[in-house]
Amino acid sequence: MNLPPLIQAFVLHFGEMGSRWGINRTVGQVYAVIFLANRPVCADDLVDAVGVARSNVAMALKELQSWELIRLKHVAGERRDFYVTLDDIWAIVRKLVEQRKRREIDPTLTVLRELLMQSPASEEERFAQERMQEMHGVIELLTGWYDDIERLETERLVQLLSLGAKIVKALDWKDKLFVAKGGRGKSKTSGEGDAGPERS
Amino acid sequence: MNLPPLIQAFVLHFGEMGSRWGINRTVGQVYAVIFLANRPVCADDLVDAVGVARSNVAMALKELQSWELIRLKHVAGERRDFYVTLDDIWAIVRKLVEQRKRREIDPTLTVLRELLMQSPASEEERFAQERMQEMHGVIELLTGWYDDIERLETERLVQLLSLGAKIVKALDWKDKLFVAKGGRGKSKTSGEGDAGPERS
DNA sequence: CTGGATTTTCAGAATTTTCTGAAATAACAG
DNA sequence: CTGTTATTTCAGAAAATTCTGAAAATCCAG
Numbered sequence: 216m217n218l219p220p221l222i223q224a225f226v227l228h229f230g231e232m233g234s235r236w237g238i239n240r241t242v243g244q245v246y247a248v249i250f251l252a253n254r255p256v257c258a259d260d261l262v263d264a265v266g267v268a269r270s271n272v273a274m275a276l277k278e279l280q281s282w283e284l285i286r287l288k289h290v291a292g293e294r295r296d297f298y299v300t301l302d303d304i305w306a307i308v309r310k311l312v313e314q315r316k317r318r319e320i321d322p323t324l325t326v327l328r329e330l331l332m333q334s335p336a337s338e339e340e341r342f343a344q345e346r347m348q349e350m351h352g353v354i355e356l357l358t359g360w361y362d363d364i365e366r367l368e369t370e371r372l373v374q375l376l377s378l379g380a381k382i383v384k385a386l387d388w389k390d391k392l393f394v395a396k397g398g399r400g401k402s403k404t405s406g407e408g409d410a411g412p413e414r415s
Numbered sequence: 416m417n418l419p420p421l422i423q424a425f426v427l428h429f430g431e432m433g434s435r436w437g438i439n440r441t442v443g444q445v446y447a448v449i450f451l452a453n454r455p456v457c458a459d460d461l462v463d464a465v466g467v468a469r470s471n472v473a474m475a476l477k478e479l480q481s482w483e484l485i486r487l488k489h490v491a492g493e494r495r496d497f498y499v500t501l502d503d504i505w506a507i508v509r510k511l512v513e514q515r516k517r518r519e520i521d522p523t524l525t526v527l528r529e530l531l532m533q534s535p536a537s538e539e540e541r542f543a544q545e546r547m548q549e550m551h552g553v554i555e556l557l558t559g560w561y562d563d564i565e566r567l568e569t570e571r572l573v574q575l576l577s578l579g580a581k582i583v584k585a586l587d588w589k590d591k592l593f594v595a596k597g598g599r600g601k602s603k604t605s606g607e608g609d610a611g612p613e614r615s
Numbered sequence: 616c617t618g619g620a621t622t623t624t625c626a627g628a629a630t631t632t633t634c635t636g637a638a639a640t641a642a643c644a645g
Numbered sequence: 646c647t648g649t650t651a652t653t654t655c656a657g658a659a660a661a662t663t664c665t666g667a668a669a670a671t672c673c674a675g
Contacts, residue, residue, distance in 0.1 A: 221533055221540045225547060228526045234661095235519050237435060239633060253542035258652075268635045273653060294643075295651065304549040308557070319435050326428045333421055340421045343451035347425065349504040356576050357508070363579030371583055376556050379563030382582060383571055434631095439663060458622075468665045473623060494673075495621065 216266040222251050226265070237318075238278065241267050245275040246284060246300070255288045255297030282314050305369045312361065320354060327351040416466040422451050426465070437518075438478065441467050445475040446484060446500070455488040455497030482514050505569045512561065520554060527551040 218226060226247040233243030244265045249256045256264075261272045276298060279285040284307065288299045301307045327347050335341040364372065375382070418426060426447040433443030444465045449456045456464075461472045476498060479485045484507065488499045501507045527547050535541040564572065575582070 219537060219540050219543075221530055221535060222543045224530055225526070225543070228523065232519070232523060235437060237437060241633080251543035251546050253539065270636075270653080271634055274634085304553050308553055319432070323428065323432060326425070330421055330424055335421060337419060339453065340419050342453035343419075343422045343425070346451050353504050353508055356573065360576040360579050363581075367580060367583060373556065375583065376560040379560050380567060381563075383567060383575065385585060441663080470623080470666075471664055474664085
């Protein structure tokens, strides 16, 4: 491994975290190098920077492309493939959430829907299905909320995040003017419902 | 493995997903069994249900306790240890987010803070540090937002999630009455700032 | 104490994942 | 075409993780 100390420290950390994040060490390190580079990076650079076999770098690049976290970027006068990360940090966050949702949540949602269609054959199964229903409801609520939020432009998103829990104060305050008219949640207070169709 | 078909299907799915979720198959299956059970579950039950060695069950239980996803629950007239999951599904979600944040984000935040203290020794390092700064900023914003949100009671949280992006409409609308008075984010519009102290 | 029931620990086996080096394939300039 | 450069594939090696069975430790009733 052949990198300036500051960069190397970050790259090594990403390697260590890799397994916790569901990628492997090499994938983590390769991503870190590309993320920190101020120019497109090619496989040779990565072999040099990370110090693993070229074939391993190739695998890592394939994996990162399957996550859509890196893109090919051709460099003038070069035959080799060069890569860059998504330019905007918020685009990266959105992609990460999207992909992890796809890999870690969607399959379970599918299974839950299947199993909730079946009729329980015993009290034991009936109770189990009740639990599955709870889980399904929570996942639907959370992913539905995110589907809504992800469509916001970044500026708006940052605004919302900056507000934090103050948003609730805002809601309180609104409730004082517009008395509850119902909504899609279970609670008795909600928005006035003029901002688009209900979710499924 | 010895379970009713509906339950078995769910348990097997949790086992398969385990590796994507950063736990192993047995831990996933053991959790699923306890989650779906309508009574506290002991190690013997789990050996029977999941069909792995008792020692493996013991490891899985330890792991799940380290996540604080299961609790010991003594059963009248039994010497053996029985376990239950957190009762409320929202408590489970909160715990999951808390733990994954602790394991997957906090270590990186620490490293970022360390590396951002150092002075870059080259243009390459200066640029890298800029990227680290972006990453640090995003993580702080997201985790700060969550710290705020997690304090809400569940009813309020569900209300907020149900609103989805409508919340933004509400903000728009508020802005029309109260012209921007600043806030903690970068954006020019924010809450009225009467909901507690600013975050660091 | 003692003895049985239960849980925990841990060394090594089994399995899975990651990594390598070599060969195959592809891309392209001349 | 042909030769060179670059990328991909893949079988097996290496490493890491998971799992087991046996032994040790713990717990508790009598």
